[in-house]
Amino acid sequence: MIVPTKQKILDAAERLIAEQGYAATSLRQIIAGAGVNLAAVHYHFGSKDELLSSVIERKVGPVNEKRLALLTEYEAEAKGAPVPVEKIFDAFLTPMGKVAGTHPQFVRVMGRVVAEGMLRTVLEKNFPEVQARFFGALRRSAPKMSDEEFEARIQFMIGVVSHTMTMCGPASEGGFEARVERMIRFLSGGFLTPEGGRK
Amino acid sequence: MIVPTKQKILDAAERLIAEQGYAATSLRQIIAGAGVNLAAVHYHFGSKDELLSSVIERKVGPVNEKRLALLTEYEAEAKGAPVPVEKIFDAFLTPMGKVAGTHPQFVRVMGRVVAEGMLRTVLEKNFPEVQARFFGALRRSAPKMSDEEFEARIQFMIGVVSHTMTMCGPASEGGFEARVERMIRFLSGGFLTPEGGRK
DNA sequence: GTCTATACTGAGATAGAC
DNA sequence: GTCTATCTCAGTATAGAC
Numbered sequence A, B: 001m002i003v004p005t006k007q008k009i010l011d012a013a014e015r016l017i018a019e020q021g022y023a024a025t026s027l028r029q030i031i032a033g034a035g036v037n038l039a040a041v042h043y044h045f046g047s048k049d050e051l052l053s054s055v056i057e058r059k060v061g062p063v064n065e066k067r068l069a070l071l072t073e074y075e076a077e078a079k080g081a082p083v084p085v086e087k088i089f090d091a092f093l094t095p096m097g098k099v100a101g102t103h104p105q106f107v108r109v110m111g112r113v114v115a116e117g118m119l120r121t122v123l124e125k126n127f128p129e130v131q132a133r134f135f136g137a138l139r140r141s142a143p144k145m146s147d148e149e150f151e152a153r154i155q156f157m158i159g160v161v162s163h164t165m166t167m168c169g170p171a172s173e174g175g176f177e178a179r180v181e182r183m184i185r186f187l188s189g190g191f192l193t194p195e196g197g198r199k
Numbered sequence C: 001g002t003c004t005a006t007a008c009t010g011a012g013a014t015a016g017a018c
Numbered sequence D: 001g002t003c004t005a006t007c008t009c010a011g012t013a014t015a016g017a018c
Helices: A005-020 A027-034 A038-044 A050-080 A084-102 A104-126 A128-141 A147-167 A175-192 B006-019 B027-036 B038-044 B048-078 B085-104 B102-114 B119-126 B129-140 B148-166 B175-190
Strands: none
Touching: A005 A027, A005 A038, A005 A050, A005 A104, A005 B102, A027 A038, A027 A050, A027 B175, A038 B038, A038 B048, A050 A104, A050 A128, A084 A128, A104 A128, A104 A147, A104 A175, A104 B102, A104 B119, A147 A175, A147 B148, A147 B175, A175 B148, A175 B175, B006 B038, B006 B048, B006 B085, B027 B038, B027 B048, B038 B048, B048 B085, B048 B102, B048 B119, B048 B129, B085 B102, B085 B175, B102 B119, B102 B148, B102 B175, B119 B129, B129 B148, B148 B175
């Protein structure tokens, strides 16, 4: 079974970036792992940044489709009422958890990318519809929350998910998948906490 | 007023790392900003990593002392009972919020460091007592929570705080300080959510 | 179209002169 | 304590073999 150069590069990049982070992984490590020439990376991908984009795009597409399908299903169940926040988080996190079961390295790559400050780029490139649909659903579930509080809580929740994606170990130790249910509860509890002053 | 070379390097490093992140900031940018020679960095600090440590240690010490003092005060108020979690988060976050008001760049450096995967190093070097005291106080406030759930929620909360430290803009736009009260509520709500299965 | 060999610029680090 | 020169390795770019 012959593996095309392009795929060998993507596989090696995904594995090494998951283990070491993006900045800490050199192209020379990647080509050594893939058994190809340095220039092949630039021929197929153009740059290190675009190689990272390709690693993400290869697997994030199906995850996002599944997320949107689940959210659509839950919205239909709600019959016009706001979708319960637990369901919204479930629709967002479960598809990534499923992928984590079979491709734990990919999930860590996603976490690394967010943690290393490339959140905005990735979000705008691969998540525009997911972002709009999920933020909108959450907003409808908390109509009385102020805009400032809503925006702050969105950022808090991004922090929870990205940190968990980065820090979760291999599937054998539970990994991201084992944390999905706990995250759904934690995020729901935090998001639904009444706004306002403390004693 | 003459400023010693060492301090000029620290100031320039803090400013540039806050703006660009640690990995993205080169020593050559730092020495240009400080107006010193490249070798001066290695003479005074040994390496880029140790320069970062020095940037952190310069300001994190007083913050951690204030944190511990506040926690001690709240524990005395509680007279042996578990400290309310809002108080625990208040003791941890308020001192950093105060620093954010006067030194917003330092707070962003802290966030960057966590976000770029150096959490463990920084935690073990500068936070051992803070970590032990605060995790212990939280544990006593939720005695019935399972160890697995407690550990997961600690990670979730670290994600919230580190992401907020990194992403919060300059003090003029509110910054970290403006998010402290919101964070306390969000973290309390998430941490106190009952453990267990969903419907 | 695909890939190899090689060169270019800028990074962190170090030795040794002063 | 400070600075010059230099080392290695990073990402990138290009010329040309097949």
